[in-house]
Amino acid sequence: xxxxxxxxxxxxxxxxxxxxxxxxxxxxxxxLVFIMFFFQIATNGILLVPMNVTNLILQNxxxxxxxxxxxxxxxxxxxxxxxxxxxxxxxxxIVGKLIIEMKMNVATAIITGLLMGVVIGVWQGFWxxxxxxxxxxxxxxxxxxxxxxxxxxxxxxxxxxxPRSFQSISSGYxxxxxxxxSGFNLTPIVFSAIFSIFLMLTQVKKRRAKIKSNxxxxxxxxxxxxxxxxxxxxxxxxxxxxxxxxxxIILMILLALIAGYHFFTTKxxxxxxxxxxxxxxxxxxxxxxxxxxxxxxxxxxxxxLSAVAGIVxxxxxxxxxxxxxSGFELDAIAACFIxxxxxxxxxxxxxxxxxxxxxxxxLNNGMSIMGIGSDWxxxxxxxxxxxxxxxxxxxxxxxx
Amino acid sequence: MVILEMKNISKYFGPVxxxxxxxxxxxAGEIHALVGENGAGKSTLMNILSGVYPxxxxxxxxxxxxxxxxxxxxxxxxxxxxxxxxxxxxxIPYLSIAENIFLGNxxxxxxxIDWEKTRRDAVSLLEKVGLKxxxxxxxxxxxxxxxxxxxxxxxxxxxxxxxxxxxxxAALNEEDSDNLLRLLLELKRSGITAILIxxxxxxxxxxxxxxxxxxxxxxxxxxxxxxxxxxxxxxxKGMVGRELTDRFPKRQPKIGEVYLEIKNWTVYxxxxxxxxxxxxxxxxxHRGEIVGISGLMGSGRTEFAMSIFGKAYGRQISGEIIKxxxxxxxxxxxxxxENGLAYVTEDRKNAGLILISxxxxxxxxxxxxxxxxxxxIDDTEETRVATEYRSKLNIRSSSIYQxxxxxxxxxxxxxxxxKWIFAAxxxxxxxxxxxxxxxxxxxxxxxxxxQLAEEGKAIIFISSExxxxxxxxxxxxxxxxxxxxxxxxKEDASQEKIMRCIMQSMQNNRGVL
Numbered sequence: 078x079x080x081x082x083x084x085x086x087x088x089x090x091x092x093x094x095x096x097x098x099x100x101x102x103x104x105x106x107x108x109l110v111f112i113m114f115f116f117q118i119a120t121n122g123i124l125l126v127p128m129n130v131t132n133l134i135l136q137n138x139x140x141x142x143x144x145x146x147x148x149x150x151x152x153x154x155x156x157x158x159x160x161x162x163x164x165x166x167x168x169x170x171i172v173g174k175l176i177i178e179m180k181m182n183v184a185t186a187i188i189t190g191l192l193m194g195v196v197i198g199v200w201q202g203f204w205x206x207x208x209x210x211x212x213x214x215x216x217x218x219x220x221x222x223x224x225x226x227x228x229x230x231x232x233x234x235x236x237x238x239x240p241r242s243f244q245s246i247s248s249g250y251x252x253x254x255x256x257x258x259s260g261f262n263l264t265p266i267v268f269s270a271i272f273s274i275f276l277m278l279t280q281v282k283k284r285r286a287k288i289k290s291n292x293x294x295x296x297x298x299x300x301x302x303x304x305x306x307x308x309x310x311x312x313x314x315x316x317x318x319x320x321x322x323x324x325x326i327i328l329m330i331l332l333a334l335i336a337g338y339h340f341f342t343t344k345x346x347x348x349x350x351x352x353x354x355x356x357x358x359x360x361x362x363x364x365x366x367x368x369x370x371x372x373x374x375x376x377x378x379x380x381x382l383s384a385v386a387g388i389v390x391x392x393x394x395x396x397x398x399x400x401x402x403s404g405f406e407l408d409a410i411a412a413c414f415i416x417x418x419x420x421x422x423x424x425x426x427x428x429x430x431x432x433x434x435x436x437x438x439x440l441n442n443g444m445s446i447m448g449i450g451s452d453w454x455x456x457x458x459x460x461x462x463x464x465x466x467x468x469x470x471x472x473x474x475x476x477x
Numbered sequence: 478m479v480i481l482e483m484k485n486i487s488k489y490f491g492p493v494x495x496x497x498x499x500x501x502x503x504x505a506g507e508i509h510a511l512v513g514e515n516g517a518g519k520s521t522l523m524n525i526l527s528g529v530y531p532x533x534x535x536x537x538x539x540x541x542x543x544x545x546x547x548x549x550x551x552x553x554x555x556x557x558x559x560x561x562x563x564x565x566x567x568x569i570p571y572l573s574i575a576e577n578i579f580l581g582n583x584x585x586x587x588x589x590i591d592w593e594k595t596r597r598d599a600v601s602l603l604e605k606v607g608l609k610x611x612x613x614x615x616x617x618x619x620x621x622x623x624x625x626x627x628x629x630x631x632x633x634x635x636x637x638x639x640x641x642x643x644x645x646x647a648a649l650n651e652e653d654s655d656n657l658l659r660l661l662l663e664l665k666r667s668g669i670t671a672i673l674i675x676x677x678x679x680x681x682x683x684x685x686x687x688x689x690x691x692x693x694x695x696x697x698x699x700x701x702x703x704x705x706x707x708x709x710x711x712x713x714k715g716m717v718g719r720e721l722t723d724r725f726p727k728r729q730p731k732i733g734e735v736y737l738e739i740k741n742w743t744v745y746x747x748x749x750x751x752x753x754x755x756x757x758x759x760x761x762x763h764r765g766e767i768v769g770i771s772g773l774m775g776s777g778r779t780e781f782a783m784s785i786f787g788k789a790y791g792r793q794i795s796g797e798i799i800k801x802x803x804x805x806x807x808x809x810x811x812x813x814x815e816n817g818l819a820y821v822t823e824d825r826k827n828a829g830l831i832l833i834s835x836x837x838x839x840x841x842x843x844x845x846x847x848x849x850x851x852x853x854i855d856d857t858e859e860t861r862v863a864t865e866y867r868s869k870l871n872i873r874s875s876s877i878y879q880x881x882x883x884x885x886x887x888x889x890x891x892x893x894x895x896k897w898i899f900a901a902x903x904x905x906x907x908x909x910x911x912x913x914x915x916x917x918x919x920x921x922x923x924x925x926x927x928q929l930a931e932e933g934k935a936i937i938f939i940s941s942e943x944x945x946x947x948x949x950x951x952x953x954x955x956x957x958x959x960x961x962x963x964x965x966x967k968e969d970a971s972q973e974k975i976m977r978c979i980m981q982s983m984q985n986n987r988g989v990l
Contacts, residue, residue, distance in 0.1 A: 286857055344853050344854055344856075345852050345853050345854060346845045346846070346849050346852045346853075346854060347852065349838070349842075349845060352834070352838075353831055353834070353838075356831035356832070356833050356834050357827070357828075357830065357831045357832065359827055359828040360827075360828055360829055360830055360831055360842075361842070362789070362810065363786075363789060363810060363820065363822060363828055363829070364810075364842045364843040364896075365787075365809075365810045365811040365813075365814045366811075366842075367809070423831070423834070424833060
């Protein structure tokens with residue numbers, strides 16, 4: 078028997094092509110690095126001291142969670158959810174009531190809160206997906222409705238304090254699994270080392286598969302430098318966590334959510350349905366996709382994530398108060414658009430929204446350290462949002 | 478007298494040369510047809526002429542009425558009396574006919590609209606184009622044929638000297654097309670010059686005085702029809718650069734047993750209460766057979782096909798679908814796909830493809846369960862499938878990652894076919910699969926359809942182009958006003974017979990009324 082010899086030349090994409098194809102994704106990432114660099118200097122290095130790095134995560138956790146869900150909403154066709162802040166507050170109020178006033182067990186109270194999120198999702202999803210009232214209107218109504226209910230439950234007062242176990246969701250840290258070295262927590266380093274090896278192996282495997290199937294791959298230089306850059310960034314981040322108190326519990330929740338939803342949107346069939354629906358709903362329907370169900374699921378999911386954000390925020394502020402969460406919806410929406418989502422749907426990524434949320438978070442944090450008032454912070458954030466989307470629109474026009 | 482001369486026009490899009498020293502000379506008062514395959518550069522040339530691509534983005538010279546032109550916008554070319562009517566009409570659906578006619582050209586003093594004059598002028602313009610409608614009627618309530626006439630009235634309102642029409646009859650039925658062509662001849666008599674871009678060569682021959690043929694961005698030749706009659710094959714030869722001895726690929730039909738039967742199919746309009754769209758239709762299709770459904774636009778062909786395909790259209794649907802002797806109850810599109818049906822839509826941009834997405838994801842969209850395990854998509858498999866179909870159907874593209882919106886019409890159509898062939902149906906309904914695509918791509922699509930029939934699939938082929946139905950189908954149903962009004966075998970069928978079926982049914986209906 079003879080085996081046929083296959084000679085194959087590897088198809089490399091040019092560096093220019095790779096950069097151009099990914100310019101939107103990379104541009105925001107580069108902007109993020111640039112912004113961090115700027116504030117690192119402007120704050121005399123305070124931005125990236127270990128304590129502040131941890132703080133950045135804790136401060137922005139709820140916006141990150143909401144931005145994930147909001148990405149899915151926007152993907153279905155530029156639909157947004159205005160009710161997320163109010164829903165978060167409503168759930169926080171319920172959980173606060175259950176734990177603080179009714180002395181319910183923390184775990185049971187959290188599960189009840191999440192189930193309430195499901196109920197709210199079913200309610201809003203029904204109107205949006207099956208009655209087809211524009212999402213904008215349903216969630217505007219939800220924004221008022223759940224804010225009102227929050228006030229009713231809290232009777233206009235603040236509920237506080239929560240037990241320690243509840244607070245630890247947002248302020249607790251993973252225990253150090255390794256013998257203590259004075260003031261240095263080894264766990265994050267071990268985690269990031271494992272992650273680095275895992276990343277290297279999977280990326281190389283993926284690249285091999287691509288070469289085998291003869292689809293274009295990045296040139297080696299770019300591939301290696303990209304991989305190295307990620308690994309260095311992750312390890313630096315881990316070191317800075319290690320130098321403070323270790324891995325915050327909320328970070329684990331966040332990473333799980335980001336990884337899970339990234340996988341969901343890029344690798345699964347329902348994830349593909351969401352993109353298809355946003356790209357061309359009629360074509361998706363004629364391909365056998367039940368777009369009503371997709372829309373329903375997306376808003377159900379958003380309400381549950383709002384509930385998660387509400388619980389996380391309550392744990393962080395150690396209270397439930399009538400005005401909590403107002404403005405969250407706008408932060409989450411802005412994060413998605415800064416992260417490259419299209420206002421007409423079908424384009425956008427979870428990772429993009431995370432980058433967008435981090436851009437906003439670093440701006441907030443950096444300006445606060447510099448002592449810039451919240452009035453100017455808002456102005457600058459508005460400007461950044463406009464510039465990011467303008468960049469998007471202009472680069473698309475040029476591509477045509 | 479020469480009214481327009483375009484000399485040595487060249488235009489690049491990035492590194493791609495779209496036009497290469499194109500020359501066009503149009504005599505005043507003639508209808509000048511511009512023909513060529515898709516991508517030959519017809520639209521690009523007209524966009525340069527009308528100022529869509531401003532002066533400076535191309536090289537060459539434009540002389541209009543002996544004057545050198547350097548248009549920087551559509552407004553500038555309009556001021557000179559050049560008006561272009563695009564394939565996709567540019568009317569505002571929720572404004573009235575009169576408002577649309579004078580859009581951007583309002584009958585106004587100091588920006589305050591004179592409604593009396595607007596109405597009066599609109600009435601006289603509508604008379605000129607032969608449209609009997611109240612000028613206050615909203616555009617959305619008009620059919621495509623009438624909208625086309627409004628577009629022409631709009632151009633006339635600007636005192637047009639040179640009218641450019643880009644595929645004006647592509648979306649019209651025969652009657653409306655004839656009307657439009659008659660209007661063109663009338664306008665010619667009143668001294669208006671026209672450039673007509675069209676794929677329909679029979680129309681071109683009917684009305685044009687001269688034909689310029691473009692191929693691959695260059696001028697091939699200009700034929701003066703006043704020097705004597707020519708036939709379509711002569712033009713096609715110029716367009717494709719070779720003799721197309723046979724426009725339809727040969728096939729030896731191997732027709733098997735009856736595979737699909739539709740019985741007493743009745744469908745009501747989803748919007749208008751009590752209006753029947755499909756009336757008691759029964760058809761049957763054999764394995765390996767290509768069955769045509771012919772009929773004018775609006776005869777209910779698309780509605781019929783979509784109502785079979787998982788009730789994608791209509792309501793109160795009644796009737797039976799029997800496949801291989803078994804009665805099916807199909808209630809959703811997903812159901813229809815699972816039962817081996819596929820419907821390739823006539824409207825590829827709005828209902829068929831995800832334009833912002835790539836070839837790969839469009840091909841897999843209707844069969845994601847085939848390339849996934851427990852809901853997780855197998856990337857490698859998806860890539861393999863897309864690569865396979867790209868080469869099998871000869872989809873011309875840079876790679877499987879190319880966006881659909883950057884493909885030509887013919888290649889988009891092939892992606893849609895690939896998507897449904899990959900879904901592996903037993904019964905394929907093809908709705909206008911060759912609309913708006915060029916001669917070469919048509920031939921390729923016919924070949925694909927023949928192969929599918931060869932594999933034993935049952936094929937329903939819907940088309941407005943009679944020669945195509947006659948050339949491809951083994952049996953033809955003629956449909957009119959929601960009814961089957963005739964059934965012809967391949968040997969029996971001719972254009973005249975099909976038209977006669979339609980005409981007779983119209984007379985019968987009128988008799989009843």
